[in-house]
Amino acid sequence: MTVLLREHEARDTSMGGRLFPAVDVSSLVAFRILFGSLLAWEIVRDCRNGVVTSRYLIPIVRFPYHGFEWVPALPREYVSAYMAALCAIAVMVAVGFCYRASATLLFVGFCHLLLIDKAFYLNHEYLICLIAFLMIFAPSSRAYSIDAIMAKSKSRAVSLVPCWSLWMLRVQIALVYIFAGLAKLNPDWLHGQPMRMWFAPEPSSSPDFWLDGRLWPPILTYGGLLLDLCIVPLLLWKRTRWLAFGLAVVFHLTNAFLFRIGVFPWMMIAATTLFLPPDWPRQLVRRLGLRRVAAAAVGPPPVSAYPNKWVASLMIFYCLVQVVLPLRHLLYPGNVDWTEEGSRFAWRLMLRDKQGWMRFIVETPHGDRQEVSSGRFLTRKQEDALIKDPEIARQFCHVLREDYRRTHGGDASVRVLTSVSLNGRKGQLLINPVVDLSAEPWSIRPARWIIPLLD
Numbered sequence: 001m002t003v004l005l006r007e008h009e010a011r012d013t014s015m016g017g018r019l020f021p022a023v024d025v026s027s028l029v030a031f032r033i034l035f036g037s038l039l040a041w042e043i044v045r046d047c048r049n050g051v052v053t054s055r056y057l058i059p060i061v062r063f064p065y066h067g068f069e070w071v072p073a074l075p076r077e078y079v080s081a082y083m084a085a086l087c088a089i090a091v092m093v094a095v096g097f098c099y100r101a102s103a104t105l106l107f108v109g110f111c112h113l114l115l116i117d118k119a120f121y122l123n124h125e126y127l128i129c130l131i132a133f134l135m136i137f138a139p140s141s142r143a144y145s146i147d148a149i150m151a152k153s154k155s156r157a158v159s160l161v162p163c164w165s166l167w168m169l170r171v172q173i174a175l176v177y178i179f180a181g182l183a184k185l186n187p188d189w190l191h192g193q194p195m196r197m198w199f200a201p202e203p204s205s206s207p208d209f210w211l212d213g214r215l216w217p218p219i220l221t222y223g224g225l226l227l228d229l230c231i232v233p234l235l236l237w238k239r240t241r242w243l244a245f246g247l248a249v250v251f252h253l254t255n256a257f258l259f260r261i262g263v264f265p266w267m268m269i270a271a272t273t274l275f276l277p278p279d280w281p282r283q284l285v286r287r288l289g290l291r292r293v294a295a296a297a298v299g300p301p302p303v304s305a306y307p308n309k310w311v312a313s314l315m316i317f318y319c320l321v322q323v324v325l326p327l328r329h330l331l332y333p334g335n336v337d338w339t340e341e342g343s344r345f346a347w348r349l350m351l352r353d354k355q356g357w358m359r360f361i362v363e364t365p366h367g368d369r370q371e372v373s374s375g376r377f378l379t380r381k382q383e384d385a386l387i388k389d390p391e392i393a394r395q396f397c398h399v400l401r402e403d404y405r406r407t408h409g410g411d412a413s414v415r416v417l418t419s420v421s422l423n424g425r426k427g428q429l430l431i432n433p434v435v436d437l438s439a440e441p442w443s444i445r446p447a448r449w450i451i452p453l454l455d
Contacts (some may be wrong), residue, residue, distance in 0.1 A: 003346045004066075010078065011080065015099070018030070021162075021163055021374075022160035022161065022162060022246070023161060023162075023163045023278040023279075024159065024278040024282060025140065025142050025159050025160060025161045025278075026143070026159075026278060026279050026280065026281040026282040027166065027273065027274055027276060027279070027281060028138055028139070028140035028141075028161065028165065028166060028278075028279045028282060029074075029096075029140055029143050029144045030273060030280075030281040030283065031140065031270060031271070031273060031274055032093060032097055032135065032140040032141065032145075033094050033095075033137065033157050033276065034139075034145075034270035034273070035094070035267075035270060036090045036092070036093035036094025036095070036106075036129065037090075037091075037094045038089040038263050038266055038267055038270060039087075039090035039093075039106070039110075039128065039263075040087050040094065041263070042081055042262060042376075043086055043090065043265040043354075044087060044089040045263075046078075049085055052079060052083055052134050053171060053428045054379060054381060055117070055120050055381075056074045056076075056079045057076055057079055058062060058118070059117065059379050059382060059383070060377060060381055061377045061378055061387070061396070061399055062116060063117050063118050063144050063382070063392050063395050063396070064115070064116070064118065064120045065115055065116070065118050068115045068341075071112065071115040071116060073116055073117075074116065077284075081181055082109075082139070085109075086106070086110070089102050089105050089106050089109065091134070093106055093147060095146055096140070096141035096144070096146050096147050096148065097145070097146040098147070099140070099141035099145065099147050099149060100141075102135065102373050103132060103135045103136045103177075104131045104136050104360075106132045106135075107129060107135075107136060107268040109133035110125065110128050110129050110132055111129050113125065114126060114129055117382075117394055117438065118344070118379065118385075118392065119382045119389075120381065120382075120385075121159070121344055121386035122262075122263070122264075123347065123349055124261070124262060124263060124264035124267060126344075126345060127176065127264075127267065128267070130172055130322075131169070131172065131267075131271070131379035133318075134168050134169050134172060134318075135169075135295070137165065137168070137311055138165045138166070138169060139161045140161075140165075140170070142159065143159045145185075149313060150410065158231065160208075162220065163278075164312075165316070168315055168318075169271070170274050171319060171322075172322065173268075173271045173272065173274060173275075174232045175322050175323065176268075176328075176347050177227075177228050177229075177231050177232050178228070178232060179195060179228070179326045179347040179348075180228045180314070180347045180348075180349045181225060181228030182229075183346070183347065183348045183349070183351055184224065184225045184228065184351065185225070186337075186351070188337070188351070188422075189221060189225070189351060190221075190225075190424045192217045192221050193423040193424055194352060194353035194423045195216065195217040195220050195221050196217045196422070197353050197423065197424050198353065199216050199217050199230075208378035216258065220254075220258075223251070224251070227247060227248070227251050230422060231244055231247070231248055231272075234247075235248075235272070235275035238276065241275065241276065241277075243274070244275075244342075245272060245275070245276060248268070248269065249271045249272075252265035252266070252268050252269045252272075253265065253269075257454075260368070263296040265299070266309075267443060268335065269445075273407020283426055297448075309393050324343050324452060325346065326345065326346035326347055327342060327346075328342040328346070329341060329342025329346060332446050333446055333452070334450070334453060335422075335452075335453045336348070337351055337352040337422060337423075338422050338430075338450075338453040339389075339390065339446075339447070339450050339453075340388065340389045340390060340391065340453075341446060341447065341450075352388075352422060352423055353385070353422070353423055353424070354387050354388045354420055354422055355420070355421045355427075356387050356398070356418065356419045356420035356421055356427055356430070357387070357417055357419055357420075358374070358386055358387060358393060358417070358418050358420075359371055359416070359418075360372045360374060360396070360397065360400055360414060360415075360416055360430075361414065361415045361416070361417065362400055362401075362404055362412050362414050363412060363413050363414075363415065364408075364410075364411075364412050365410075365411060372400055374386060374396065377396075377399065377400075378396070385391075387418075387420055387430075390430055390431055390447060390449075390450050391432060391442075391447070393416060393437065394437045394440055394442075394447075394449075396410070397414040397416065397436075397437035397438040397440075397442065398412070398437075398438050400412075400414045400437035400438065401413075401414055411437040412438070413438055413439065414436060414437055414438035415433055415435065415437065416431045416432070416433060416435050417437060418431050418433070422453060425453075426428055428451070428453065428454055429451045430450065430451060431449055431450065432450075432451055432452065434450045435448075435449040
C-alpha cells in the first residue's frame with residue numbers, strides 16, 4: 001500500500017497533487033462501518049427503550065423549527081416501518097451497499113427526525129445529520145464494501161482517495177471539540193456547575209466511591225475543559241496523536257458510564273479515529289497477521305485528486321456555516337444558557353441545569369381567567385423543554401390560544417407565570433408575566449419578553 005501511494009504521489013506533481021494528495025481509504029472505511037453500525041444499534045435501542053413511542057407516537061402537539069413548519073410528523077401507523085427502514089439504511093451504509101443513495105437517505109431520514117419537534121433536540125442527533133451529509137461525498141465505499149466487490153470485476157476498485165474527503169470529516173469533529181471547550185469558559189462551569197448539582201449525594205444514600213460527589217465534579221469540569229480545548233492540536237501532532245486518542249477514549253467512556261447520553265460517546269470515539277494515520281486499520285490487520293485481508297482491496301489510484309468544483313464550493317460554504325452558526329449567540333444580550341437564544345447547533349454540551357415551574361393563564365376579553373395545565377397537551381419531556389427554552393413556551397402559548405378559539409369560539413390572551421433556577425441559583429422570573437405571549441410573533445431579534453438573569 002505504501003509503495004502504491006508513493007508511486008501515485010510521484011506520478012501526480014501538479015498543484016492538485018500537492019493540495020489534494022491521495023491517502024489510504026482504510027480509515028474512512030473503518031469509520032463508515034462504525035458509523036452505520038452505531039446508528040443501527042441506536043435505532044434498535046430507542047425502539048426497545050420506548051424513546052420512539054414517547055417522541056413520535058404519544059405527543060399531540062409539536063414544536064417545529066421556524067421555517068420548517070412544513071416538515072410532516074411521522075404517521076402513527078407507519079412509525080415502526082419508518083424506523084425499521086432507517087435501521088436497514090444504516091446497515092447499508094455500514095456494508096457499503098448502494099452507498100451514495102443509502103448515505104443520502106440516511107441524511108434525509110435523520111434530518112426529518114431532528115426537525116419534527118425542537119423540544120426533543122439533542123446535540124448528537126444534529127451531529128449525526130452533519131456526518132451523514134459529509135459521508136455522501138466521502139468515497140468510503142471504494143474498499144471493503146459490497147459496492148467495491150461489485151466494481152472489482154469491472155476493474156474500478158480503488159484504495160486511495162483525495163485527502164480532502166478525510167479532512168472534511170476531521171474539520172467537523174474538530175469544531176465540535178473546539179466549540180464545546182470554548183463554551184465551557186464561563187463562570188458557572190469554572191465554579192463546577194452544573195456538575196456539583198448532578199453529583200450531589202442524596203441525604204439518605206450511602207457513600208459510593210465511583211459516584212462520589214466530591215470526586216467527579218472537579219475531574220469532569222476541568223478535565224473536560226482541557227480535553228476539549230487541547231485534544232485537536234494533540235491529535236494533529238504526530239508525537240502526541242496516540243496519547244491524545246487514548247485520553248479521548250477514556251473521557252468518552254467515562255461519560256458513557258456516568259451519564260445517559262445514548263450513542264454520543266461512542267460516536268465521538270469512532271469519529272476521533274479519523275485523526276489517526278489514514279492507513280491505521282490496514283496496519284492493524286497486518287500486525288494481527290491478516291496480510292491477505294490488508295491487501296485485499298488494493299486497486300489502482302484515483303485518476304484525479306481534485307474535488308469537483310461544485311463539491312469544493314459546497315464544502316467551503318459548509319465550513320463557513322459551521323464556524324459562524326455556533327457563534328450567533330454573541331449577537332444576543334444576556335446569558336445564553338438562560339435565554340437559550342442561539343444555544344442550539346452551537347455544541348454547548350451539558351452546560352446548564354434548569355429547574356422550576358411554569359403556569360399558563362388563559363384570559364378572555366371579559367376578564368375571565370383560567371389556569372391551563374400543560375400536561376393536557378404535552379409529554380413530560382416537552383414540559384421540561386418549556387422550562388429550558390422560552391421560545392418553546394411562546395409557541396405553546398400560541399397552541400393554547402388556538403385551542404381556546406377552537407373550543408370556545410372566541411379570542412383569548414395567554415400569560416405565563418414562571419420561577420426558574422439556572423445551575424443552582426435561586427428561582428427567578430424567566431418570562432415577563434404581563435406580556436401576552438400568544439400575541440408575540442417569532443423574531444430573529446432578541447426577545448423583549450425574556451427577563452434577564454439576575455446573578
